[in-house]
Amino acid sequence: MEDLDLKNIIEDIEYLASEKNSRMILNILVGNYPADVAQILGNLSEENEKYVFGLLDADTASDVIVELDDVSREKLVSELQHERISEIVDEMESDDATDLVAELPDEIAEKVLDAIDEEGSEEVKELLQHEEDTAGGIMALEYVSMPEETTVDEAIEEIRAKAEDVPEVYNVYVVDKEGMLVGFLPLKNLIVAQASQKLKDVLIADVISVPTEMDQEEVANIFRRYNLVSIPVVDELGRLVGRITVDDIVEVIEEEASEDMQKMAGIADEEEIRETSVFKISFGRLPWLLVGFVGQLIAALVLFQFEASLKDIFLAIFFIPMMMAMGGNSGIQAATIVVRGIALGELSPDDTFKRLSREIRVSLVNGMVCGLLLFGIIAIFYNPSFGLVLALSMLAVIINASILGASIPLILRRVGVDPAIAAGPLITTFNDIIGLAIYLGLVTASLQYI
Template sequence: MDQKLQMLLDTVRKLIRRGAYPHITKVLAKSHPADIAHLFRYLDLKEQRILFNLLADPEISAYVLSELDHATGAQLLEQIDKETITEVLQEMPYDDAVDIIRNMPEELAEEVLQSMEVEHSEEIEELLKYDEDTAGGIMATEIFSLREEMTVREAIEAVQGAEDIEMVFYLYVTDEYNHLVGVLSLRQLLTVPPTARLKDIMTADVISVRTDIDQEEVAHLVAKYNILAIPVVDEGNKLMGIITVDDVIDVMREEATEDIYKMAGSSDEELLYGYKSFKIARLRLPWLITNLFGGVITGYLMWLFKATLEEVIALISFIPVITGMGGNVGGQSATIVVRGFATGRVDVSTMRQVFLKELRVGVIMGVVCGTTIGLVAFFWHHNPYLGLVVGLAMVTAMSVAATMGVVAPFFFKRVGVDPAIASTPFVQTANDITGILIYFGTATLFLSYLR
């Protein structure tokens, strides 16, 4: 956060503590709506409610809600009267308003929709038909399009008269039945003869998405083709809406946040629970229990090798290193693969390439770390064979861990389980188990030299 925003945040917090609400109103009146929206990210729910109630302008309230996560936005609106809720939602883009309405209690959402002007409620109800994580759920329905039979002169006049359209990245061309047939840039429109017809100068190969496609796939397409907007069509290629790059950035941020939470065995629901410890613990416990049972299995394997441990007690010195390094390497590989899935740079077709790359990396890191720990074992316990056993086990365990970090996400993706939420706990547990087996298995083979 820059110094200006930090000063604003400190001032607002201080005034909230003092209950100096008229002063807060004056401060907000002098602040840019984007700065006000940014403040909400650093306030708890109680402070957000106080600040939101002091926003007198519905347009600024709508801007703030558009920048917040939808569940929080719904909570802020629930505390005010229905007339004001309606007024604020009607100032918002329809796609953002829909996301907030989805998070409201069903009864309140129905009442708000009924109190809206017909044109707004119809648009919102149409968007509510789509799943929230699909292209239809995030598209804006305020579309500017041109008919293919128009001349360039007529098209330019139409663009000049489009006062209600917030931004025109591309000019989409439709036929008489509103089917998407082409696209134009503003530059193209201004560099051709005014009598030319749009169907003769447009680009017919339009990159578009269906209403039911997942929002993550939309983000991949926008990033792949470096476009600022992408049109949304139905199964009959009828133009239904548009998704702009700002919506795509929100999707990327949302998906990345979700994956990070999942890989930590947590959830963004924690943000809604605030300081409710039991509810937060309930979200985290399933994955900790997974690791708990993995630890029990690891302990059982060590018990099976108790004879080897009794013969060479020095082996116990390096158990944490073997299991710890394997878990770290596997976690790194799993993170890279899951991130690759999220960005679209890794898929099932590239598994072999990714597997071999991570195997090579694992072997290189294993040799370096194995040599290091082998020398430590030799100088510590003055036994060259112990150094050899520890070094070999480290090389093997890290190589296996690196490949495990690749195989696990691919496996979970293939069977329909989210690799972000399942890979890390599985990889950590599996690498602990394989690390112990490799370490004590190698030690048992060299047992006669270690005595």
Template sequence: MHQTDKLTESRQTESRHRVGDRDLLRDALRDQADRGQTKSDIVLLSVQRLLRRGAITNLAKMLGRMHPADVAKVIVHLSSPKEKREVFELVRGDSKRGQVLSELDTDSITQVLADLLQSDIAWLIKDLGPDDVAYILGVLPEERAKEILSLMRTEDSTEVADILKYPKDTAGGIMTTEFFALSEDATAQDAIRRLQEATDAEMVFYIYVTAKDERLVGVLSLRQLLTVPPSTPLKNIATRDVISVSVDMDQEEVARQVASYNLLAIPVVDKEGILVGIITVDDVVDVIREEATEDMLKMAGAVQEEAVSKSSSLSAAKVRLPWLFTNLVGSLLSGAILWEFRYTIQDVVAIVSFIPVIAAMGGNVGLQSSTLIIRGLATGVVELTDVWSVFVREVKIGLLMGVACGMILSLVGWIWHQGFLGMVVGVSLITAFLVSTSMATFMPIFLKRMGVDPAVAAGPFVTTANDITGITIYLTLATVFMEYLR
């Protein structure tokens, strides 16, 4: 196995094309620079204009000078499958088209490959790393993917099949099987010779050292190779303590490891400790962005798939509805509580003027706390051992803010309704804040301990619970102190 890292081709040393096309874009840039548009916007607009005009030669020339990642971005943002295919067909060179393909989102891959023969696809992806091929084939229907695999060179297809057998969000699913590994009995000289022979070796970050049974036993750097006598066996110079991840580790945990140890690549081992692949930092970058997006969307009750795939409105609505239904039930419960207290409300109708305040504020305070904690747990800033101090801190903050807002409300209530209603609202608000911050801190930590993703906690449950408590406290207090409010 040697290093033909998937990045090799798309990296800047290899690229003879450039971001954008200066000549064609100059006037577009002049027109629109002051309209807050980014370079990608302008490139996209130019491509659309050329497409509409049918200026195929110019468009092909422009695409030829663009980086594959930029071409991919243009294709992703074109709205019709037909346009996507047209632009993809205009990209010259199978190798570049393969790279463009590997940078597309899942929908665009399906669309641009729709009319192509399996043999054409096999040809397009022949120079890509096995992880990229696995990504592309993972998007296609299983039948089709199998046929394409059967058309590839056996060594390539075996590697791809190895990756495809792991779930997409695990170390095994995102690793590449192309890495530079040598036996521990090989000498420094052997290693250097192998490095020189490896045509794509420029992206070797680490040389992995394996025992006879292919177990990962060490790692060394290029510099270590160059500073020892040529006949030194690798086992004498390799560092024995290697940070590695197991093949079934969640990609989020892999990302955390790579980020916290500042690694460029992390080796992946199976249950027996056998080296099966590596994950490079650029894939980790994608994972980190993806997971952050996922957490944010989860907190708002939407999901990742949707953002990426730009699916139909109907399927998007289906995905978001369960969250809204939970919320609907919760807010109906709040409504039922108001209904229970209807005589109080009819008696002192001024009470209604603070219902939105109580309902909104508790939820918002909770959102602040739970966002902080969910994100903290995701990035490792908050650990489960911090639980108690984090909890106390959030409740204290809740109390301080409750007192501040409560005092303002008491004053507003005094001026507006000439009486003690404002005091009741103020006290209710402080109580609601305390409940809210406690709940919002406790729930994510509790869910994390239960092994459930805490990002779902900031959503409907906490908000709903907060609304209900806030309104109940408010109306109970109002009923109790009724005689002073009239």
């Protein structure tokens, strides 16, 4: 939806809402995609958002609410009666219903689970068992599966019958008598097959599936690797228990990328772009700021150790920022490539040594370029021997930073910590401390020659 259209629609609806003209509002909203209605709602005043959402029938409301961002949804839902929530949950697919129920306070959740239809309630309870960020946590129970003895004709009949309940059908999953997944059939293959053939004779047996407990990031990498639109989820015995579709995976990929970026910037909890609570934002960002704070106190102590040298060569002080910054920048560059490679599953543990040796070679080139440049400038405007000390320091600081930047994420992965948290303030702070020690150490060692 274009920004201009959106602005006009919002103005119209704000006006109509103030007039309580519900019929006109629904006239405007009808025929819009749920995502567009959600965007309109998100831009209304809080009071009007609540009013307009209240006008929607349960079916539309259920489509719209899953499209709202987390902050808006949480606020909106917190003001709804549990009867209304139950109506909405009843219209949702199992995975969305589960997400919504999981966000509710316990006593409301219980009331909702009591009020919705029994099948739905069972499904939600089943899905609630799984960790949120795993295949089980994002799968839905709406899929089409059939026994291997079914004929193509019967399968098509079955799809007709199920058409309402399962909005997205790309593949039919085929199971044996024990419920074990034995193959799948893209809809296209079903159309192409003979009516009287049995599924077991036309199925594709080479089916890629994931276990319920697999991390969602790994599931996303499998979608990407094998170009999938949906994937069946199986339990530890290999029985089909759910399905994940690619639209949910697209969300996962965006979410994981945002999370990685935010961790790299030193933000503890994933911060919603539309987050409104200043304290929530602050508390997400403070922890790493404070780690940096402590690190910089140590840096102050490092400088203090070199007080005598600094007094002797006062000029050395002016290049402290440069040594810190060049180390920090080089370290982040190396770390970013490694963190991203790990996240995409493209950097295997075997590559560790290769990656490190490459980073060292790159930092040699970059350190020499920057070092030579600095030497030239200082040699011309001041004196060559101080220029040489600065250039060597620069080279050493950049090499050190690249090694730190590339190795810390690799080490964190090995001990099972998310490498992304390392790539920001942690590496920068380490670099500052070690970089300062290297620089001032070299200055002190060469005091007599400068």
